[in-house]
Amino acid sequence: MTENKKHILDFTVRQNLRLGTNYALLKLMPTGGQLPPCEPGQFAQVLVPNSKNTFLRRPISICNIDPNENLLWLLVRRAGEGTAALCDLHEGETLNVMLPLGHGFTLHRDGTTLLVGGGVGVAPLLMLGKVLKEQGMQPEFLLGARTENDLLMLDKFNELGPVHITTDDGSAGVHGVVTRHPVLTGGNMAHIACCGPMPMMRAVAALARQQGIDCEVSLENLMACGMGACLCCVEDTADAGNVCVCTEGPVFNINRLKWQI
Amino acid sequence: MANLSVNIGNLRLKNPVMTASGTFGYGEEFADLIDLNQLGGIIVKGTTRMPRQGNPYPRMVETPSGMLNAVGLQNKGVDHFVEHIYPRICGLDTAIIVNVSGSTIDDYVAVCERLNPLDKVAAVEINISCPNVKQGGMTFGTTCTGAQSVVSACRKAYDGTMIVKLTPNVTDVTEIARAAQEAGADALSLTNTFLGMAIDVERQTPCLSTITGGLSGPCIRPIAVRMVWQVAKAVNVPVIGLGGIMNGRDALEFILAGATAVQFGTANFVDPQATIKAIGYINDYLDRHGLDSVPQLIGALKA
Ligand SMILES: Cc1cc2nc3c(=O)[nH]c(=O)nc-3n(C[C@H](O)[C@H](O)[C@H](O)COP(=O)(O)OP(=O)(O)OC[C@H]3O[C@@H](n4cnc5c(N)ncnc54)[C@H](O)[C@@H]3O)c2cc1C
Ligand SMILES: Cc1cc2nc3c(=O)[nH]c(=O)nc-3n(C[C@H](O)[C@H](O)[C@H](O)COP(=O)(O)O)c2cc1C
Ligand code: FES
Numbered sequence: 001m002t003e004n005k006k007h008i009l010d011f012t013v014r015q016n017l018r019l020g021t022n023y024a025l026l027k028l029m030p031t032g033g034q035l036p037p038c039e040p041g042q043f044a045q046v047l048v049p050n051s052k053n054t055f056l057r058r059p060i061s062i063c064n065i066d067p068n069e070n071l072l073w074l075l076v077r078r079a080g081e082g083t084a085a086l087c088d089l090h091e092g093e094t095l096n097v098m099l100p101l102g103h104g105f106t107l108h109r110d111g112t113t114l115l116v117g118g119g120v121g122v123a124p125l126l127m128l129g130k131v132l133k134e135q136g137m138q139p140e141f142l143l144g145a146r147t148e149n150d151l152l153m154l155d156k157f158n159e160l161g162p163v164h165i166t167t168d169d170g171s172a173g174v175h176g177v178v179t180r181h182p183v184l185t186g187g188n189m190a191h192i193a194c195c196g197p198m199p200m201m202r203a204v205a206a207l208a209r210q211q212g213i214d215c216e217v218s219l220e221n222l223m224a225c226g227m228g229a230c231l232c233c234v235e236d237t238a239d240a241g242n243v244c245v246c247t248e249g250p251v252f253n254i255n256r257l258k259w260q261i
Numbered sequence: 262m263a264n265l266s267v268n269i270g271n272l273r274l275k276n277p278v279m280t281a282s283g284t285f286g287y288g289e290e291f292a293d294l295i296d297l298n299q300l301g302g303i304i305v306k307g308t309t310r311m312p313r314q315g316n317p318y319p320r321m322v323e324t325p326s327g328m329l330n331a332v333g334l335q336n337k338g339v340d341h342f343v344e345h346i347y348p349r350i351c352g353l354d355t356a357i358i359v360n361v362s363g364s365t366i367d368d369y370v371a372v373c374e375r376l377n378p379l380d381k382v383a384a385v386e387i388n389i390s391c392p393n394v395k396q397g398g399m400t401f402g403t404t405c406t407g408a409q410s411v412v413s414a415c416r417k418a419y420d421g422t423m424i425v426k427l428t429p430n431v432t433d434v435t436e437i438a439r440a441a442q443e444a445g446a447d448a449l450s451l452t453n454t455f456l457g458m459a460i461d462v463e464r465q466t467p468c469l470s471t472i473t474g475g476l477s478g479p480c481i482r483p484i485a486v487r488m489v490w491q492v493a494k495a496v497n498v499p500v501i502g503l504g505g506i507m508n509g510r511d512a513l514e515f516i517l518a519g520a521t522a523v524q525f526g527t528a529n530f531v532d533p534q535a536t537i538k539a540i541g542y543i544n545d546y547l548d549r550h551g552l553d554s555v556p557q558l559i560g561a562l563k564a
Pocket of ligand 1: 221
């Protein structure tokens, strides 16, 4: 993967699409100039505006880059005060964003990649699916959510390839967690790219290891700087001990991680 | 354009704005975003004799107007620094200062000896104030005899400018400051982080793997300013002020309180360009106040 240059840019909120009560899809345009090149799985460090009680930037995955419209998409889940302030942004407001950061997903050109996402973790998979498709590959999606209402951007995923669904309450797709879905248990794909809550990523990683499928996961360790300067975000690896998730990740091959799976 | 240069012992800085150890990596991480050559100095990550893995995750938590960290001096050791990092950064036109940490006096001395021959290392900063390691670190910095023993041993091992970084986690910081000065410090920097703690109330667990950690950011600034003011009056060597500086205005608080130079730490995480903006601000401030050099402001507090 190429090392993209980091930028700090002001963006104008062009659109804030509320997705249910807990999510917002922000479409942001750089206040001057073009969006820098970004890779699927890279992330941004967003300075939270209008927020007295937050201090550090918040890491948010790059959900999509729309080069024609010069728009950056961020999908945000209301987790606490910082993300709530982002979800409540109005059109025309300004947001200071540092991007692109970290190393994203591998773009495999051999065999199918199954993109497995849970909750707001579907965010980086949209751009990954889009780029894979642009490169002539056929991505397939497995998206899990608590309920039907928590399935995000389904229409966009449907444009990119086959979409399989699970919900915890059975309100859509297969009843249960993603690892119950036949597309995953069947094991017919060459690669898995996974982003979601930790228990889900661990379960998917365990299944991938059992079946000998190559698997990458995107970690969400707590971050301060997001650029390799503070060493707060570390993950223990088999080959190099503690490494920064913000620079060596957030995407890791599961073989590097010391997860007990 | 005012003259922004200041002197720390024999070391001349092009301006008083430096970056604090552990918050700026080796500078390279910021090279896309700022011109590193504009900085007064870069104080690199705490460096130890042997490689250290640091503390287990989680190592940070945000707190009101600041953060707690428990990194625990993760670094690849002084040999790695000398062989791999120094060659990459020694060409920069800014003062490269190495933060030296250890568990025993021998550790500190070994690192100083290894750095002593490097002519592009402008100074060492002896860290006797890290709250995140079980042995050494802060324990040396909390007693006069502890401080004196480390500083005098390092003095023998290092010929260049030696800065000693003090911990705020003491009853009377001026006593430790005087002890460090007597033991041969060319300058003092303060403060390191304040020992703190945060609890996840829902889980009823500590937020950090180490339970306690070091508090930094604007929440500590008023205490740090007070300590710099006290120390600057108590010693004859230059004082370098830090603790919660976010911008040029904050930096001037420390300079007016008696600091010759300042360091930006946690601010780099929020605005990686904060240092460069501050240099411009200080320059404008001098012009606005009809002053032509920084030393005219050092300790110029009207009280
Ligand atoms: C590389 C990366 C990419 C991310 N991408 C997205 C994204 O695309 N969309 C999105 O909505 N969120 C994403 N997150 C998570 C997001 O950064 C956190 O939800 C956010 O920082 C919480 O801030 P807050 O002020 O809202 O909540 P806080 O008040 O700070 O915390 C609220 C709750 O969220 C948890 N939390 C805090 N920080 C994180 C974190 N880094 N990861 C997970 N949980 C956290 C806290 O433990 C707490 O329980 C990503 C995180 C990382 C590290
Ligand atoms: C993540 C982190 C790592 C740090 N690592 C070191 C270190 O290795 N050596 C050291 O002397 N100080 C270290 N510090 C302390 C800072 O250099 C500085 O003294 C402190 O953060 C106060 O300044 P600030 O409020 O501007 O950040 C660290 C601070 C942080 C936040
Ligand atoms: S968040 Fe600072 S090093 Fe990763």
